[in-house]
Amino acid sequence: MVSDKVSYIGFTCSYTPLALIEAAGYTPYRILPVGDSPDQAGQILHDNLCPHVKRVLDRALSNDLPELDGVVLLNSCDAMRRLADAWKKARPADRIILIGLPMTTDDSAVAYFERELSRLVDTLGQWSGRAVSIETVRASIKKYNQLAVLFESVRNRFVGRGIIGGAVRLQGLYNMAVTRPFSEAYQTIKGFIDDLNSPIAEDTGIPIFLFGNVLPDPEAFGLFESCGVRIVDEDLCTGSRSFAQIEMDGERKIFSQLARGLLRRPRCARTLIPMTPGAIAGEVLSRATACRARGVIACTAKFCDPYIARIPGVREALRKAGLPMLHIEGDCTMRSFGQHRTRIEAFTEMLRR
Amino acid sequence: MKQFFDDMTAKMEAGLLEKNTARQKFNLEVTRLGQRLYSGNQRLALCGVCAPFDLLNAMGINSCFVEFWGGVLATAGIANEFMEEAEHVGFQAESCGWHRAVLGAAIKGMMPTPDIMIATSSPCTGGVAAVENLAQKFGCPLFVLTIPPDDSERSVRYLADQFRSMVDFITTHTGETLDGGKLKDAMNKTNQAREIALEVYSLAQSIPSPVKGRDLVSVGLTMPLFLGTETAIEIAQAYKNEFTARIERGISGVPGERLRLIWLQEAILFKNPLIKMLEKDYQATVVVEELNDIYWEPIDPGDPFTGLARRTIAFPFNGAVERRIKHIKKLVQTYRIDGAINPCHWGCRQGTGSRGLIAEALKDLNIPVINLEVDCADSRNFAEGQLRTRLEAFMEVLGSISSERPVEIGGQACTI
Numbered sequence: 021m022v023s024d025k026v027s028y029i030g031f032t033c034s035y036t037p038l039a040l041i042e043a044a045g046y047t048p049y050r051i052l053p054v055g056d057s058p059d060q061a062g063q064i065l066h067d068n069l070c071p072h073v074k075r076v077l078d079r080a081l082s083n084d085l086p087e088l089d090g091v092v093l094l095n096s097c098d099a100m101r102r103l104a105d106a107w108k109k110a111r112p113a114d115r116i117i118l119i120g121l122p123m124t125t126d127d128s129a130v131a132y133f134e135r136e137l138s139r140l141v142d143t144l145g146q147w148s149g150r151a152v153s154i155e156t157v158r159a160s161i162k163k164y165n166q167l168a169v170l171f172e173s174v175r176n177r178f179v180g181r182g183i184i185g186g187a188v189r190l191q192g193l194y195n196m197a198v199t200r201p202f203s204e205a206y207q208t209i210k211g212f213i214d215d216l217n218s219p220i221a222e223d224t225g226i227p228i229f230l231f232g233n234v235l236p237d238p239e240a241f242g243l244f245e246s247c248g249v250r251i252v253d254e255d256l257c258t259g260s261r262s263f264a265q266i267e268m269d270g271e272r273k274i275f276s277q278l279a280r281g282l283l284r285r286p287r288c289a290r291t292l293i294p295m296t297p298g299a300i301a302g303e304v305l306s307r308a309t310a311c312r313a314r315g316v317i318a319c320t321a322k323f324c325d326p327y328i329a330r331i332p333g334v335r336e337a338l339r340k341a342g343l344p345m346l347h348i349e350g351d352c353t354m355r356s357f358g359q360h361r362t363r364i365e366a367f368t369e370m371l372r373r
Numbered sequence: 374m375k376q377f378f379d380d381m382t383a384k385m386e387a388g389l390l391e392k393n394t395a396r397q398k399f400n401l402e403v404t405r406l407g408q409r410l411y412s413g414n415q416r417l418a419l420c421g422v423c424a425p426f427d428l429l430n431a432m433g434i435n436s437c438f439v440e441f442w443g444g445v446l447a448t449a450g451i452a453n454e455f456m457e458e459a460e461h462v463g464f465q466a467e468s469c470g471w472h473r474a475v476l477g478a479a480i481k482g483m484m485p486t487p488d489i490m491i492a493t494s495s496p497c498t499g500g501v502a503a504v505e506n507l508a509q510k511f512g513c514p515l516f517v518l519t520i521p522p523d524d525s526e527r528s529v530r531y532l533a534d535q536f537r538s539m540v541d542f543i544t545t546h547t548g549e550t551l552d553g554g555k556l557k558d559a560m561n562k563t564n565q566a567r568e569i570a571l572e573v574y575s576l577a578q579s580i581p582s583p584v585k586g587r588d589l590v591s592v593g594l595t596m597p598l599f600l601g602t603e604t605a606i607e608i609a610q611a612y613k614n615e616f617t618a619r620i621e622r623g624i625s626g627v628p629g630e631r632l633r634l635i636w637l638q639e640a641i642l643f644k645n646p647l648i649k650m651l652e653k654d655y656q657a658t659v660v661v662e663e664l665n666d667i668y669w670e671p672i673d674p675g676d677p678f679t680g681l682a683r684r685t686i687a688f689p690f691n692g693a694v695e696r697r698i699k700h701i702k703k704l705v706q707t708y709r710i711d712g713a714i715n716p717c718h719w720g721c722r723q724g725t726g727s728r729g730l731i732a733e734a735l736k737d738l739n740i741p742v743i744n745l746e747v748d749c750a751d752s753r754n755f756a757e758g759q760l761r762t763r764l765e766a767f768m769e770v771l772g773s774i775s776s777e778r779p780v781e782i783g784g785q786a787c788t789i
Contacts, residue, residue: 066725069726109730132531297490323467330502
């Protein structure tokens with residue numbers, strides 16, 4: 021008899037190779053900073069640390085998680101490294117691995133990350149008690165590529181004409197896809213695409229490009245809409261950066277391709293392009309212009325150094341291009357996010373004039 | 374700023390003739406470094422904290438980490454206006470004061486224009502962001518070093534390869550090449566300085582300790598800037614001579630030493646009364662700062678890139694907190710520490726982020742820890758009265774739990 025029990029591996033970063041987790045027989049479960057877990061992380065982590073990792077730790081401390089067979093964290097930033105430390109303290113019985121993540125995307129960085137991915141597969145194989153074959157990895161990458169293609173299709177439609185349920189619905193789909201088994205995620209997105217041709221009411225909101233790091237709560241997108249905002253595209257680690265296709269070439273080493281694909285997907289501000297310091301400003305401007313946004317909202321978790329240190333540069337680039345920007349900081353709760361309603365309304369009103 | 378360093382250097386050179394202390398020697402070399410950074414005589418690299426400065430010195434590149442400016446400005450009591458400038462253009466007050474100060478200095482046109490910039494992923498992502506912002510501001514080429522969190526062979530190899538690429542990058546953008554002989558010589562000098570520093574720190578462990586006040590403030594953090602040169606050897610030797618003489622003469626750094634403290638992370642560099650208060654009111658001495666230690670093996674001059682990679686990865690703030698805790702525990706035991714002060718530099722996610730775990734770990738050794746809420750560069754939020762009160766309470770607790778302990782003077786154990 022085949023067990024229908026889902027074995028989850030927790031993860032927190034959009035650079036995580038979901039395909040490897042799936043190839044090892046697990047379901048990747050993104051520990052999103054959502055829910056009503058009481059604030060307890062402050063017992064271990066300082067107040068000035070990123071609320072994303074603190075909310076994740078709150079969930080771990082409150083057992084507000086499915087049963088996890090292990091946790092995969094990436095050494096993406098100071099806060100994630102501290103989360104790895106704190107997790108070991110909070111849940112010492114959990115299996116956990118911290119994977120090195122290069123700051124750049126050059127060939128030597130790809131080679132290093134390739135070896136880290138190989139180490140991850142070995143570890144996952146030990147956890148599951150069965151070796152993970154290259155063929156399984158290849159097949160899993162293909163599966164997640166299919167999911168990425170579906171999301172790309174939804175996103176194109178979202179950017180072009182909008183989708184039923186708007187940004188709220190899209191965020192719900194992202195959240196589902198990073199927490200449910202692949203087959204369920206795939207079928208749900210596919211079903212959604214089949215309904216894409218249904219007529220939708222015209223949205224008269226102000227077109228806005230949204231960028232930043234962590235904003236998983238669909239309710240936040242509802243708040244934007246209720247303030248007269250129409251999100252026409254976004255670049256968030258809990259949104260469009262969750263899934264991207266990995267270029268596959270049957271001839272080359274699979275881990276190398278995966279490493280390259282993950283590192284060179286739309287990037288978090290923590291990853292640098294040394295040839296172009298401050299490149300994120302140009303990227304935001306380019307994306308905002310491409311989707312014909314009339315303004316930009318930067319939405320960042322408080323104390324997130326990779327983003328807050330780049331905001332002045334982004335603001336300046338947008339100012340020169342005549343695109344207004346509103347910066348919203350939050351602690352990953354709707355409680356804090358709701359406090360920005362007046363500012364968002366004022367921003368929208370200003371753009372309507 | 375150039376004038377500032379010129380004036381300070383002249384003043385210290387004169388002062389050194391009157392009072393020739395190791396600290397003055399160290400301070401003088403710091404201001405001389407400041408002069409060189411503004412001299413325009415040599416190529417200039419602004420870097421992250423973990424750049425291999427001895428390698429850069431071997432290539433004839435003037436260099437320092439960007440936080441150095443924050444330190445100099447804070448010590449001079451003028452950091453606040455630069456931080457305000459940075460905040461004015463949108464750098465948040467919740468971010469690291471060292472970085473805000475240097476960004477403000479750059480915005481105000483007070484920084485020398487570097488030829489190249491080298492970011493290091495360790496110790497912090499905030500530092501990488503600051504270096505990237507400065508590279509954009511100056512329009513100069515940027516190289517990024519990813520410091521792996523672990524010392525596995527593949528991680529060491531990856532970092533060593535990055536150092537080799539960094540040398541190519543420097544040559545491409547400055548024309549300066551790496552001479553094998555000069556590199557070997559630099560590594561030998563690094564090793565010599567390391568050996569003497571080991572002795573200095575060993576002397577500092579004596580009971581009572583010859584260390585007083587600000588003798589060794591930020592020495593471990595700043596010394597890497599001089600590695601690979603005679604200067605590092607001279608500074609280390611000056612401390613060795615001074616501490617040896619004090620011990621031989623039975624001079625304690627703090628008269629009547631009663632309590633021995635470790636200062637975690639980094640020092641508060643703007644003028645403040647805390648150290649004096651500890652010494653005067655409680656006969657408590659900060660015998661060691663967390664980074665005042667030799668945590669790395671000698672560099673093999675025949676394979677310098679591997680040795681430099683191992684040293685860089687071994688930096689206590691790099692990687693998982695377990696490594697940092699292990700290092701702190703070692704210091705606590707070798708220095709026979711009574712209590713720990715953690716300034717919890719506000720805005721430092723990597724350091725302050727782990728304060729709870731550090732306090733918990735030191736509890737295992739029965740070492741009380743006091744966490745202070747300060748920004749070590751920013752005096753605007755320095756709540757002196759509150760900090761004094763908290764420290765006083767902490768010292769009273771330490772005093773009450775401190776038992777009789779053996780004292781070593783000139784190598785002989787006795788009891789006070």
